[in-house]
Structure formats: structure tokens, C-alpha cells
Amino acid sequence: MTNANDAAANAAQKTVLLGVTGCIAAYKSCEIVRGLQKAGVRVKVVMTEHAAEFVGPTTFRALTHETVAVGLFDDPSDPIHHVSLAQEADVFLIAPCTANVIAKIANGIADDLLTTTALATTAPLVIAPAMNVNMYENGATRYNIGKLHIRGARFIDAGDGYLACGDVGKGRLAEVDDIVSATLDELGVKRDLAGRRVMITAGPTVEPIDPVRYISNHSSGKTGYAIARAAALRGADVTLVSGPVSLSAPQGVHMVHVRTARDMFTAAEEAFEDADIAIFAAAVADMRPREAAAHKLKKGVADAELGTIDLVENPDILATLGARKRHQVVVGFAAETNDVVANAEKKLVSKHADLVVANEVGGGRAFGADDNVVWFVDDEDIEELPRMSKTRLADEILDKAIQFLA
């Protein structure tokens, strides 16, 4: 399911065009696809005819959910395929790259879709060579690599060790993680949350009155989802506990869907245990009907079934988990209609938070919007941030939270 909200959020998503060539290490390209996807990157694959002898395009099509280009004249729907591919790329990664493709690109030869695209793109080129040791050390290859290097291509050097022909020497495809890291680096994606666990709550909760009605609020989930997406991009292992929203799950994020505050509490409690950073961006309903009727309440019935709804308080997820924190950095949100900063300062103490992100709500502000103005309130400082997109804000919040990590 996609909607306008997702389109806005996905505008920030980067595309890696992954070129796969006729090398025995081509099967490792599947893992490269997954590694980039887990970091929130969109991957599109172009392969040589010879690469398709090693791994079929079907595998990449299923992994990427995108068409996979092989021949220059294959795609009847796209008359100038090499140019559209070239333009889509934020980075053109070729991994594994044969001696042949290195030689062709170094000399501007464009006799198939992959090499024509390489000539047509202005995206940075990242190349991970893999070949037999003698091919790698051959003067022609050394010279071609040197030429591409001078032209600004980034090489991820081949490793030393076992080769498929039984030789031992330099020519092994670099480690998949190193290829993924170098590519993300080239994309300008920070990886400062690698190895960290981040849990985020997002969206509203809904509290049933009867099987068809509920009490809820206007939270769209955009802020929490933006933080989850940003944290995943920065390398974190992310759990997003989400109330019902109309946003699609960010790539590479572990989703836990909940409806009521009590369900959200249970899910958040579990994710909190191992979290390094816990961010409570959900708008949790403070109260719920004491009892949800088992049948749809009727109007015009004697004793007015629709009369008064008896409310009870929901658990305070932030305060309860904040009080339990050990190593966790706890970030709370304060959505206030008045006295925003004063209320945030109170919350910082009462909820045992390290940081409160405060914003003003009501009058069409914050809820559902794509940008916001917030204050960062911690026990040293009150900082008002300029108006910015929720996508940018997500990175600001993570930058701030990281400062509290031990």
C-alpha cells in the first residue's frame, strides 16, 4: 500500500544500481542486495549476458521487486533503457566486476547494457573486482584499474586467499559487509548506529468502545516512522512498535503492530530490555473505556446504551519503562497545546527521560504535517530547533540521542 505520505518519505531513499558480471562470485551479489536493502537503500540490478550464466535474473527480480535489465534491447517499455538506468543511480556499484568489464569501462567501450550504462551515468562508480590471481596481476588489468582510479572510480580491493580454480592468491571478491559499507559511505549514509539496538514507538493507540467504535487521536506516525527509517539507514537494529497508521513499514525494520495502549506497553516492554536507545514517539491514549461492549451499542434504546463512557487510565509506557532504565537512553515526546517547554521539563524528571522532544500541537500543527518545530529539553539545556522536515528531524533526534550513549 502506498500513499502520498510514503512518497514524501521515500523521496529521501537512495538508489544503488548494482552491476553484476560474469564471475564465479556473482552469487555473492544476492547478499550485497540484501545488505543494502537492510540499510534502507533501493537496489536495481543490471547484469551482463555472461553474469546470467552464473545467477539468473529471476533471483535478482525476486530479491529487488524490480525489473532486471540484461540486454540493451530487452525492455520494450523503456526505449532508452541505459539512460533511464544511468539517471536513476545515486551510486553505480559493480560487484563482482570482471577483468573484462574493468577493461571495457576504462576504455569507454559500451557494447552491452551494463557498460553502456556505465558510460552514460554521472553517478559515482564503485567497483569490487574479482578474478583469478593472474588476471588480477596482469599488466592490462593493473593499467585499467589505474586509469579508472584516476578518473575517480572507487575500488574495493580484492582479497587474498582461496579462488574457485583452486589457486590461492589475490582476486577474491572483497567481503560483502565491506562492499555494503563502502557503498553506503559513497551514498553519504552515516553508519554511526551499527551494532546498536533502537526501539521506537509510533502512531496512535486505539481504545475500543464496542466492536466498531474507538477512542484515538490524530497521530499520523510520521515522526516515529522517519526515526525508524533513519536509524536503520545508520546501521541500527530497529524495532518499531506501531499503532494503526497508513504508512508502509520502513525497509529493514522489525515491525510490531499493535492497537491498544496495553498491547503497545507489552511490545515496548519486550523491545526495551535489549535496546540501547528507546524513543517513545507514539501518542498513547491516556485513557480507555473501562469495558469494551461485546456488541455494537445502539441508539434509541431504553437506558441509553450510548449514554456515558466510563474511562480508566492506561499504563504510562514512558514513565514505567523510564523508571526501569539501566543502560538505555530514553527519549520521550511531549505534545502540548500550551506551556510546551515547562511541561517538557516536568516530563523529563517524572518520566526519567534523558531527552524530551517537545512540540506544540493543536490548531493544525504537528499532527499529520510533514514538518515540525521542536525543542530539545534535557537536564543541561533547552534548545529550540528551526522548522524542518520530519525526515531531517529524525536524524537530529538520533544525533542528540547518540550523545547520551555510554
Ligand SMILES: Cc1cc2nc3c(=O)[nH]c(=O)nc-3n(C[C@H](O)[C@H](O)[C@H](O)COP(=O)(O)O)c2cc1C
Ligand atoms: C566458470 C567461470 C568463472 C569465471 N570467473 C571469472 C572471474 O572470477 N573473474 C573474471 O574476470 N572473469 C571470470 N570468468 C571469465 C568471464 O566470464 C569472461 O571474461 C566473460 O567474457 C566476462 O563477461 P562479462 O564481463 O561481460 O560479464 C569466468 C569464466 C568462467 C567460465
Ligand SMILES: CC(C)(COP(=O)(O)O)[C@@H](O)C(=O)NCCC(=O)NCCS
Ligand atoms: C569463489 C569465491 C566466491 C569463494 O568464496 P568463499 O571462499 O568466501 O566461499 C571466491 O574465491 C571469489 O570471490 N573468487 C573470485 C575469483 C575466482 O575465483 N574466479 C574464478 C577463476 S580463479
Ligand SMILES: [Mg+2]
Ligand atoms: Mg501522553
